[in-house]
Amino acid sequence: MTASGQSAGPLAGVRVVEMGQLLAGPFCGQLLGDLGADVVKIEDPAKGDPLRQWGRQLPQGQSLWWSVVGRNKRSVTLNLRDPEGQELARQLIAGADVLVENFRPGTMERWGLGFAELQELNPGLVMVRVSGFGQDGPYSQRAGYGAIGEAMGGLRYVVGDPSTPPSRVGISIGDTLAALFATIGALAALQERQTSGRGQIVDSAIYEAVLGVMESLVPEWQVTGYQRERTGAVLPNVAPSNVYPTQDGQWLLIAANQDTVFARLAKAMDAPELADDPRYASHGARGERQEELDNRIAAFTSALDAEKLEALLEEHGVPSGRIFRPVDMFADPQFQARESITEVDHPVLGPVAMQNVFPRLSRTRGTVRWPGPELGAHTAEVLAGIGVDPDALAQLRASGVA
CATH class of the missing domain: 3.40.50.10540 (Crotonobetainyl-coa:carnitine coa-transferase; domain 1)
Structure with missing residues (x-):
């Protein structure tokens, strides 16, 4: 020093x-x-x-x-x-x-x-x-x-x-x-x-x-002819992983595309049966019904304010985070602690x-x-x-x- x-x-x-x-x-x-x-x-x-x-x-x-x-x-x-x-x-x-x-x-x-x-x-x-x-x-x-x-x-x-x-x-x-x-x-x-x-x-x-x-953009085109396109807030066929509205007008990012994590999200939504539903039970199935699933999750998140929603998801081990602005960074305990x-x-x-x-x-x-x-x-x-x-x-x- x-x-x-x-x-x-x-x-x-x-x-x-x-x-x-x-x-x-x-x-x-x-x-x-x-x-x-x-x-x-x-x-x-x-x-x-x-x-x-x-x-x-x-x-x-x-x-x-x-x-x-x-x-x-x-x-x-x-x-x-x-x-x-x-x-x-x-x-x-x-x-x-x-x-x-x-x-x-x-x-x-x-x-x-x-x-x-x-x-x-x-x-x-x-x-x-x-x-x-x-x-x-x-x-x-x-x-x-x-x-x-x-x-x-x-x-x-x-x-x-x-x-x-x-x-x-x-x-x-x-x-x-x-x-x-x-x-x-x-x-x-x-x-x-x-x-x-x-x-x-x-x-x-x-x-x-x-x-x-740019990740695998080049070999995707060279090997398979696949051209990535603009997809907005989502990655195609990776679901659920999006930003969702809250009751108090904020946005919360939820990343629950892994099978075990999606099961925890379903439980937090008070709908544990979704984890075994053939429409959502696998990564591929969720990707095929991405928009449908996002709409269902948005209906759930819209009923809670951001703070309560974040606490609920943390309790169930679901990765989530608010979309931060500088005002949020100054107030956040993680930013302060580090x-x-x-x-x-x-x-x-x-x-x-x-x-x-x-x-x-x-x-x-x-x-x-x-x-x-x-x-x-x-x-x-x-x-x-x-x-x-x-x-x-x-x-x-x-x-x-x-």
Whole structure:
């Protein structure tokens, strides 16, 4: 533990330089920083990461989204389009373990910051490259956003109600999936470096990250010709597993598709005979009568308020859960017991609540040490570490380099 009583985290001592902006690369940097890495984020001196202005709510002009994605990072301003800014970046990267970037492929090479050049400076460097379509292939030079990767990776087609056009998940899931795969790749490359002493490139494409979580979608088509379609709130032939209305206007998700669990649900419904009814007795039979069964369960759930219904189902060992909003999360004892939501002091807004660090480690748990910093808040201290004195920094700032 540190002097403050917080764990240094399992990645304490790992140095990360983060470039790029918005979400895919920066979320990878957030995850590494959450686990204790020293993350130096390089931003444009004029505006910084556009995420500083993003979000549906900007209290006192502060982006709450940035307070999360920028947390645990040190902000350094450098103009990477300027040769002097590029040289300072090289000096920072020379002492780094990991470089994270999510520019369009070829950008780093045009700046003299390609992997070949950087590996000469730092043979052990792990270079994490997040992009829409990867570093090669005919689409690599296309502008690649998370939404495009979600569409190309197969997710958009299967999300939503069959009566509507393909829908989107309500968060930037393509970007965050690419960042998760990038983080896994970075950790794997750091582990391999312990044996070889050499760094390597981690190439995380958004569309491939989405494709990677699409379950058996590909072999279903290749082997059987089966094309998954949009199915709304259910999985076809998996019943009962749906959201059901309650008397007090809430929704409760009930997952009782296993035979033994369905028998417990039937007992909770005061209709134990349903478990032996040939129409519902097997997984296949329930799947064939999915809509009919869902309507029957909805009639049962609609007669009880959510709290009583949840308690009844818990008593009978039936997996269930309310559809949570933030207000529910703050009040929930499970969230409270595990500190799933934490508070961090913001210099402008005061205490700001946000999701904690996941997963948790038993000895070296990651922590949120500070929220997303002000633009360039750490430029002086970081550049001093590579020999830039205050007078030189003043000149760099006057010329727009830092």
